[in-house]
Amino acid sequence: MFRLIKVTGESLSPFLKDGDYVLITTAPFLLKKINRGDLVVFHHDDVGMMIKKVAYVDPSLDALFVIGTHPSSVDSKQLGPISNNSIIGKVIWHIPSPV
Amino acid sequence: MIYQIINMLDSKIGVKRAKAHCDVPCGIYDPSTAQIAALTVVRMMDLMADLEVKGDDKGTSYHNSMARYIDVKEEHAEKAKHEVRVIWGDYIKAQHVEQHPGLTDLVHKIMQLGSKSRQTADREAGVQFVEAINEFAQIFWETKGVATKRANAPYAPALEMVYPDL
Numbered sequence: 001m002f003r004l005i006k007v008t009g010e011s012l013s014p015f016l017k018d019g020d021y022v023l024i025t026t027a028p029f030l031l032k033k034i035n036r037g038d039l040v041v042f043h044h045d046d047v048g049m050m051i052k053k054v055a056y057v058d059p060s061l062d063a064l065f066v067i068g069t070h071p072s073s074v075d076s077k078q079l080g081p082i083s084n085n086s087i088i089g090k091v092i093w094h095i096p097s098p099v
Numbered sequence: 100m101i102y103q104i105i106n107m108l109d110s111k112i113g114v115k116r117a118k119a120h121c122d123v124p125c126g127i128y129d130p131s132t133a134q135i136a137a138l139t140v141v142r143m144m145d146l147m148a149d150l151e152v153k154g155d156d157k158g159t160s161y162h163n164s165m166a167r168y169i170d171v172k173e174e175h176a177e178k179a180k181h182e183v184r185v186i187w188g189d190y191i192k193a194q195h196v197e198q199h200p201g202l203t204d205l206v207h208k209i210m211q212l213g214s215k216s217r218q219t220a221d222r223e224a225g226v227q228f229v230e231a232i233n234e235f236a237q238i239f240w241e242t243k244g245v246a247t248k249r250a251n252a253p254y255a256p257a258l259e260m261v262y263p264d265l
Contacts, residue, residue: 005117006116006117007119008117009119011119012119013192013193041117048118049115049116051118051119052119095101095102097102
């Protein structure tokens with residue numbers, strides 16, 4: 001239902017920084033309600049577990065497209081659309097690092 | 100407080116990591132390319148000055164060699180600037196600038212000295228270009244927690260360089 005995840009990397013800075021923790025929900029009924037702007041954790045075949053921001057949801061593809069907030073972040077142009085089956089959870093709580 | 104508790108919990112049980120990387124994992128940044136390029140600029144300046152002294156006959160051979168030295172000087176000054184811009188833009192983060200308040204001015208200085216090294220054959224500008232990139236390299240390695248040492252390059256023009264002390 002809930003999982004604690006540590007963020008590595010800076011692609012979502014200044015919102016999430018390297019070393020921050022997030023609490024995600026993995027509840028299926030909540031994952032059906034993903035909207036633009038949500039932060040999602042998903043599995044990518046080449047990269048592993050990633051966290052990104054939802055740029056838009058495409059119901060026809062049963063997938064969503066993600067972006068980072070850092071100017072040089074990779075996004076769905078490089079990663080491709082993220083299928084709903086790859087979504088692990090949605091961020092519901094952010095615990096920032098005190099740096 | 101909450102962060103410290105979770106962090107302690109993490110060290111005990113191991114929380115999973117989710118990557119928020121900017122580049123599909125690469126993370127290979129190294130200022131040595133910029134340092135070597137800047138050193139090449141000074142080397143070309145020296146070769147140009149040497150040719151000017153020795154080249155009594157300002158014939159085709161002289162012009163050919165001089166043109167080649169200038170071309171390499173141009174190319175490497177721009178290469179050094181490019182490499183610094185990549186580290187500055189893709190690797191350096193706000194917290195690094197907070198820890199090293201002079202970093203922004205230093206990068207600007209490198210850009211200016213790089214341009215001067217292209218526009219002129221002023222060796223002093225070239226030497227300052229090398230030293231400014233040395234300072235940049237020192238800060239870069241500090242952000243990585245890697246100690247540095249200074250030593251003369253083992254090839255002409257044998258200027259002092261900053262190396263990671265691995």
